[in-house]
Amino acid sequence: MSPKKTVKRSFRNAKWFKALIAGLWQDNPTFCMVLGLCSMLAITNRMDNAIAMGLGVTFCIVFSSLLVSLFRNVIPSRVRMLAYMVIIATFVICVDRFLKAYFPPISEELGPYVGLIITNCIIMGRAEAYAIKNGPLLSALDGLGCGIGYTFMLILMAFVRETIGFGTLLGYRVMPGSWVNWVVMTIAPGAFFLLGVYLWIFRTIAKKTEA
Amino acid sequence: MKALKIILFVLVMGTVSSVMLVGVNSFTQPLIFKNEEVKLKSAVLGALEITYETGSALAIFNDKVRVLDAGKTEFFISRDGAAAFEFYGPGLWGPISGVASINPDLKSIKAIKIVSQEETPGLGGRIAEHGFLKQFRGKEFFPRLVFMPEGKSSAVNEVDAITGATGSSRALERLLNSVLQKNAGILKEQLNNR
Numbered sequence A: 001m002s003p004k005k006t007v008k009r010s011f012r013n014a015k016w017f018k019a020l021i022a023g024l025w026q027d028n029p030t031f032c033m034v035l036g037l038c039s040m041l042a043i044t045n046r047m048d049n050a051i052a053m054g055l056g057v058t059f060c061i062v063f064s065s066l067l068v069s070l071f072r073n074v075i076p077s078r079v080r081m082l083a084y085m086v087i088i089a090t091f092v093i094c095v096d097r098f099l100k101a102y103f104p105p106i107s108e109e110l111g112p113y114v115g116l117i118i119t120n121c122i123i124m125g126r127a128e129a130y131a132i133k134n135g136p137l138l139s140a141l142d143g144l145g146c147g148i149g150y151t152f153m154l155i156l157m158a159f160v161r162e163t164i165g166f167g168t169l170l171g172y173r174v175m176p177g178s179w180v181n182w183v184v185m186t187i188a189p190g191a192f193f194l195l196g197v198y199l200w201i202f203r204t205i206a207k208k209t210e211a
Numbered sequence B: 001m002k003a004l005k006i007i008l009f010v011l012v013m014g015t016v017s018s019v020m021l022v023g024v025n026s027f028t029q030p031l032i033f034k035n036e037e038v039k040l041k042s043a044v045l046g047a048l049e050i051t052y053e054t055g056s057a058l059a060i061f062n063d064k065v066r067v068l069d070a071g072k073t074e075f076f077i078s079r080d081g082a083a084a085f086e087f088y089g090p091g092l093w094g095p096i097s098g099v100a101s102i103n104p105d106l107k108s109i110k111a112i113k114i115v116s117q118e119e120t121p122g123l124g125g126r127i128a129e130h131g132f133l134k135q136f137r138g139k140e141f142f143p144r145l146v147f148m149p150e151g152k153s154s155a156v157n158e159v160d161a162i163t164g165a166t167g168s169s170r171a172l173e174r175l176l177n178s179v180l181q182k183n184a185g186i187l188k189e190q191l192n193n194r
Helices: A003-013 A015-022 A037-042 A047-070 A077-102 A104-113 A115-119 A121-131 A136-165 A188-210 B002-047 B057-064 B124-128 B130-136 B166-192
Strands: B065-070 B073-078 B083-090 B095-102 B109-116 B146-148 B158-160
Touching: A003 A015, A015 A136, A037 A104, A037 A115, A037 A136, A037 A188, A047 A077, A047 A104, A047 A115, A047 A121, A047 A136, A077 A104, A077 A115, A077 A121, A077 B002, A104 A115, A104 B002, A121 A136, A136 A188, B002 B057, B002 B065, B002 B083, B002 B095, B002 B109, B057 B065, B065 B166, B073 B166, B083 B166, B095 B166, B109 B130, B124 B130, B124 B166, B130 B158, B146 B166
Parallel strands: B146 B158
Antiparallel strands: B065 B073, B073 B083, B083 B095, B095 B109
8 A cells, every 4th residue: 555545544534534524424413313403493494593503503512522521531420411511501601692792683583592502412412422531622623523514404404494485595585576485484393394304315315325 | 528529620610600701791791782772772763764874873863862751661752743662562472572653643653663573474473574564654543443354444543454364463453552542641641741
């Protein structure tokens, strides 16, 4: 084997790359772990909400994973859940205040769901499943991967729901004037159907690639 | 000893995160207050039909609107004598809030603006749309404002309800009637006392 090839291989098999890529596909928080669905159903009716929510959640996962990992040898195992909650809550409140101060319209649209990021299982899950056992850099990358994977699904959902439900995309009209909005897509039941269809598609593809 | 360590850890962690949050809070609080003020004042300007540009809402408000504090309710009075006030009450699914303005005669509506509502999108949610709200202009709310089936309104105190959103229409009808009549009464008293 030539040395060049070894370099290329080691990059794809490197721990950091695996940590980052896991959340994007084979461990995707939505269609593999099926976590964080409440917010997925609630706030994906418009693209701008989905993007804001995705960024907020990604920020919270990256930094809470980083902190949990940094303090993993200090946190007594009996109060580790409490430690996760405090760390996550601190970052979520920061995001909430930031949105309220600089993006009041988005903050209003998202309503209580910004505060409810605290209860998003993806963040808690990554802290318990990964960050508590791995180094800070890997944990942050793992968090980033999951955050991007989650944001990707939010955007896919919002793309269909906004175009069909409102006839717009990011507020711009994309459907012809005669288009009749599908009201069901703008409310939670429509999101349920759409999520089911997406899960079906992605699980089918995933099964083929795994085999 | 182990328990002591745990308690110490929790205490330190709690203190550190509290200090951080206090810092974030003191930094963002003024901005958040300002956003809320801008939102209310823009809604009032909208209801009084005073044109403004984003960014200049506060200055125009201070220049053209007089605030009359009547205890529980604040009235915002423009130079031509129209008065606006906030209203708040239950809709079908969630609270409805907005700003209404009445003409100087104190018995007809100038404009209604809905600031927030949680009605069914596309059905009851249309109460916030301009096309629905513009029909309130000049309508009288004594003896009461009446929501008629769509297309049937004719009298000076009748407006069209929204077909398919009977619950939301009824809720808004009840809310507007109570708040308009009550506030017109309060305002009359306030103006007479001067």
